[in-house]
Amino acid sequence: MSKYEPLGEFLRKLRTNEIRMTFEQIERVIGEKLPPKAQLHRAWWSNNPSNNVMTKAWLEAGFRSEQVDMEARKLVFRRLGGTAVQGEPPTSSTGSAPQTKSLIGWMKGTVTVAPGVDLTEPADAEWGKRVWGDQK
16 A cells, blocks of 8 residues: 555545645645655646656546645645545445546547538538628
């Protein structure tokens, strides 16, 4: 278990879409001081999963970091997808939280185009004349 797993557990239990936290509050949740890089480098708080172990903890819990204020030592964790959890958080067959999935393609299969419709054709052939006038 990573030393940042308590942060992941804390975020998984939230029933809100966001939480504002100070670096000190995060240190209380994880039970130790943040590394010096977290105190000095904004990039440490990026949402790049290969950034550091703590980044994986909040991403796997379904959150992303935002509004990182290095001077004030605070940030916002916002739920991915923006939907508060109802009931227990889902887990995989291994008992761990599921990996964060990309939102790209989430509507796949929900839109149907009628046969014979050409999506490259204007919906209204007269539209250009109404907007631009007869400039030919």
